[in-house]
Amino acid sequence: MPNKVFFNFLFLLIFRHRSKHIAIFIISTLVVILFSSVMLLSHAIEQDAQASLSAQPDFIIQKMHAGRAVETPVEWLDELSEIEGVSSALPRVYGSYFYTPNAEYFTLVGIDLFDRQISESLERLVKDLDVKDFLAQPSMIIGSGVKTHLDKFYYKEHYTFRTPAREKREVSIYDSLLSETNIVSSDMILMEESLARDILGVDEELSTDLVLYVPNELEHDNVKEKIILLFNNIRVIEKEELSTAYAQMFNYKGGLFLLLYMVVLMTFILILYQRYSMISSSDKKEIGILRALGWSVNMVIRLKIMESLIVGLSAFVLGILLAYGYVFYLDAPLLSEIFLGNANLSNKITFNHSVDFGLLTLLFLFFMAPYISAVLIPVWRIAITDPLEAMK
Amino acid sequence: MIKIEHLNKIFNENRSNAYVALKDINLHIKPAQTVVIKGVSGSGKSTLLSIIATLIKPSSGSLMVDEQMIAKLPDTHASHFRNVHIGFIFQAFNLFDELSVKDNVAMPLIVSENRQERIDKKVLEAMELANITHKKDQSVHNLSGGEKQRCAIARALVHNPHIILCDEPTANLDRENSLKFIEILKSFKALGKTVVIATHDPLFDNLESVDRTILIEDGKIR
Numbered sequence: 328m329p330n331k332v333f334f335n336f337l338f339l340l341i342f343r344h345r346s347k348h349i350a351i352f353i354i355s356t357l358v359v360i361l362f363s364s365v366m367l368l369s370h371a372i373e374q375d376a377q378a379s380l381s382a383q384p385d386f387i388i389q390k391m392h393a394g395r396a397v398e399t400p401v402e403w404l405d406e407l408s409e410i411e412g413v414s415s416a417l418p419r420v421y422g423s424y425f426y427t428p429n430a431e432y433f434t435l436v437g438i439d440l441f442d443r444q445i446s447e448s449l450e451r452l453v454k455d456l457d458v459k460d461f462l463a464q465p466s467m468i469i470g471s472g473v474k475t476h477l478d479k480f481y482y483k484e485h486y487t488f489r490t491p492a493r494e495k496r497e498v499s500i501y502d503s504l505l506s507e508t509n510i511v512s513s514d515m516i517l518m519e520e521s522l523a524r525d526i527l528g529v530d531e532e533l534s535t536d537l538v539l540y541v542p543n544e545l546e547h548d549n550v551k552e553k554i555i556l557l558f559n560n561i562r563v564i565e566k567e568e569l570s571t572a573y574a575q576m577f578n579y580k581g582g583l584f585l586l587l588y589m590v591v592l593m594t595f596i597l598i599l600y601q602r603y604s605m606i607s608s609s610d611k612k613e614i615g616i617l618r619a620l621g622w623s624v625n626m627v628i629r630l631k632i633m634e635s636l637i638v639g640l641s642a643f644v645l646g647i648l649l650a651y652g653y654v655f656y657l658d659a660p661l662l663s664e665i666f667l668g669n670a671n672l673s674n675k676i677t678f679n680h681s682v683d684f685g686l687l688t689l690l691f692l693f694f695m696a697p698y699i700s701a702v703l704i705p706v707w708r709i710a711i712t713d714p715l716e717a718m719k
Numbered sequence: 720m721i722k723i724e725h726l727n728k729i730f731n732e733n734r735s736n737a738y739v740a741l742k743d744i745n746l747h748i749k750p751a752q753t754v755v756i757k758g759v760s761g762s763g764k765s766t767l768l769s770i771i772a773t774l775i776k777p778s779s780g781s782l783m784v785d786e787q788m789i790a791k792l793p794d795t796h797a798s799h800f801r802n803v804h805i806g807f808i809f810q811a812f813n814l815f816d817e818l819s820v821k822d823n824v825a826m827p828l829i830v831s832e833n834r835q836e837r838i839d840k841k842v843l844e845a846m847e848l849a850n851i852t853h854k855k856d857q858s859v860h861n862l863s864g865g866e867k868q869r870c871a872i873a874r875a876l877v878h879n880p881h882i883i884l885c886d887e888p889t890a891n892l893d894r895e896n897s898l899k900f901i902e903i904l905k906s907f908k909a910l911g912k913t914v915v916i917a918t919h920d921p922l923f924d925n926l927e928s929v930d931r932t933i934l935i936e937d938g939k940i941r
Contacts, residue, residue, distance in 0.1 A: 331835050332825040339817050616813045619774060620827045620874075621802025623795045714774050718813055 333630075340613070340634050348638045351599060355639060355698070358588075358595050359646025360653070363690050365584040367654045368662055370686055371678035376573045380566065384417075384538035385547065387564040388554060396562065398533040403558065407539060410553050412546035417442060418534030420520055422527040424488065428480045433473050435516045437523025449517070453502050465522050466501040472513035474503045491528035498522065592697055599701040611712050618714035624707075631706040632699070639698045643691065655680050721748040721771060721882070721913065726780030726790075728766055728938075740766040742938045744780065748931075750881070753904060753914040755923045758935040764917035767935070768884045771915060772805050773797035784882070802831055806875030806912075810887035812867045814874070816860040820851055823859055824873045831878060841877050848906065849873035865896035872903060883907055885916040889923075897922055904928050 341348055388407070390399040401418045408416040420437035438449065440458050450456050453468050461468075467486075469477065477486055477500070485499040498518060518526075529535065541550050547565060554563050614627055622630075653659055655678055659666075663678075728741040740763045748754050756764045769775045770782060773789055782790040789800055814823045821842050828838045846852040851869040854862060859870060868888070875883055889897035897920065905928045907914050916923065923929060934941045 332822055332838060333829045335822055336815070336818065336826070336829070339815065343817065612813070613815075616815070617826075618798070619772065619801070619807050619809075619813070621798050621805075621830055621878075623798035623830075625795065626798070626830055714769075718809065718811070 337630065337633055337637070340630070341637060343609075343613075344634075352638050352642050354595055354598060355642030355694075356646045356649070358591055359643050359690070359694055360650045361591060362588045362693060363647050363650035364653055364659065364662055365588065366686060366690055367650055367682065368659050368666060368678070370683070371654060371681055372666055373574065374681050375679060377570070380570050380573065383566050383569060385541045385566050386539040386550065386554065387419075387569075388537040388539065388558075389535075389562045389564070390558075391560045391562050396536070398529060399536050401532050401534050401537075403537060406557055407537060407554065410539075410550055410557075412541050412543055412550050413539050414542050415442065415540045417538050417540075418520075419536050419538050420523045420527065420529050421535050422529070424516070424526065426476060429476050431476060432514070433476075433516050434514050435518065435523055435527060437520035437527075437529075438517050439520050453504060456502070461501050462519060465496065465498045465519070467498045467516050467518040468502050468504060469500060469517075470504050470513045470515040473516055474500075488526045490526055496522065496526055588693075592693075596697050596701040599698065600705060610709055611716075612718055614709055614712055615714035615716075615718035619718065624710045627710040628703075628706055631709065632702065635702040635706070636699070639695060639702075643694055646694075647687070647690065651682070654678055720750055720783075720785060721746070721915075722781075722783040723747070723771075724781045726770065726777045726782060728763075728770060728775070729778045732778055740938050741770070741777070744938075744940055746933065746940065748913060748915065750913055751908065751911045752930040753908055753928055754916070755926075755929050755932045756915065756917045756935055757919060757923070757932060758917075759919060762935045763938040764935050765886050766938075768886050768915060768917050771882070772807060772884050773801050798830075802827060802878065804880050804882055806878070806880040806883045808868075808871050808875045808883065808885040808888050810890045812871045812891070814859045814867060814870055817858060819856050819858055820862070820870050820873075821846065821855040823870055824877050826874060827878045841879075842873075845873040845877035848876055848910075849903070864892055865899060868892055868896060868900060869903075872900075881911070881913060883912050883914045885914065885918070887918055887920075888916060889918065889920045894922075901926065901928070 388399065388403070389396040391397070399418075404416045404418065407413065417439060422435055423432040424435045425431075426433050440449070440462060449468075456468075477483075483500070485497055488496045488498060490496060504515065504517075523529070524531065539550070539554075541547055547567075551563055551565065555561070617627055617630075618624075654662075658678060723744050723746040726741060726744040727739070730738045730740055744767065756767060758764045766775070770777050770790075771784075773792060777790050780790065781788065784800075784804060787800075789797070792800060815826070824842045824845055825838050828841060832838045832841070843852065843855075846855055849869040849872040851866060851873055854866055854870075859867060862870065868891075889900055892900065901922065904914065904916075904926075908928055916929075924932070
């Protein structure tokens, strides 16, 4: 059936009913923006979190005192490294550092660059890392959020930290972390371990926590049991737990938005149904003429559905494009703060562009299926209008 | 041949507001005949036209066109029948004002023709028959009443139907254009079309081109 005259007529219909379509187009676009922003953002966060977590150790061990984590003795490493399956056990030194110019907290992390695993992990996070060059002078690698804050006060080459004893430590800025690791690393500063101890005031025999690398995943449960048996008052965090915690946090927030979306979608369907149910005399006349000229009810329904589909699809495409721009070019202001509210820094996070077809299909189905159902019934009611009455 | 036997039409049947529009109509119209159905407003003549056009179904009785029972055809078949056999000319023209003349004329072909060249050819032929070719690209809302009528005639002829139904065709025309329409009626006859006109316009009285005049009163043929 579709030919040039049909499409001329179809676009004429859309133009004739423009006030109805414009209202529906605007509401539809807003609904798509809301839903797709949440979906795109949560997908981007998941990708980002996975990229960051891949460099994490398999176990983190913290000493607990009165229910809170305290500094962990480095001497525990001797016993931990003897556990079967542990390829390496290392102390970690990190903590929050208050950045006075902007009244923000940075996460300062000490690293042992002579450790092969750490230097390998770091190579994944920093492009063209030259360890010798890095260690030649007190240096640091900074996350993108830290870089933004330092740049603001023209700390382009170096920054002077203060130790708890108020002594100055000038540290040069070596490089910044790759943007794939934005979520975890935006507020992070990586520096040589002894320098971090100095700035954070952590003694040589203590560490913030201890980390273990256990390459065989099947051994993880055994190793965890053995760690717990070795010491009292400890907390053992597995890499999978971190990953699950991240996923749960974002899924939980995504779920809340999904719930909100469902409410919005229901309202939208009601509006849509109500708008399309209003059959004007010109609508009736239009259908009456078509029926008199030999159009069947099915053809009229097809025409009306195509009319609604063009409006719905345009709104869907525009909504997706705007949501894409909002998430990946504007970095999802407001929404990203709701999703990532736990960071020390009010991070300026740049999400890496990532959309998969599965996600787009899901977005399409979540929008178009209710849209078409809401349109179908009123359209059918119009199509079966008595043509004789309609044309009077 | 249109053959109507014992046809009745009751609107809102089995309800308190039931209304009998046609009562026991019996009518035979031979091919290429021009028949005028006369009657006052509300007498049932438009209802009879709509039943012949399969736009509405009779409550009882039979309606045959060319030996085909069409009274109770399902919607898809009735629409197809209408699209192939019936050309309709309405009192208010019922054109799409925003479309051009040629697009309006092409409307019945949307459902039956796939090839644009064939559509263009048929539209041109119909516009020539109705003498409206010179206005083919103009929007209908820029046309005079007479031109709109000719556009509606071209649309009724474009799919080459053998039955033309006219519902009060001159009600919205001045005398000059009404006389032109009567002239066009002669060309319908020359083309071998069966024409049924529902009207109460006295201009159609005693016309040479009209084969039969039927009077309908309160839903009954007198």
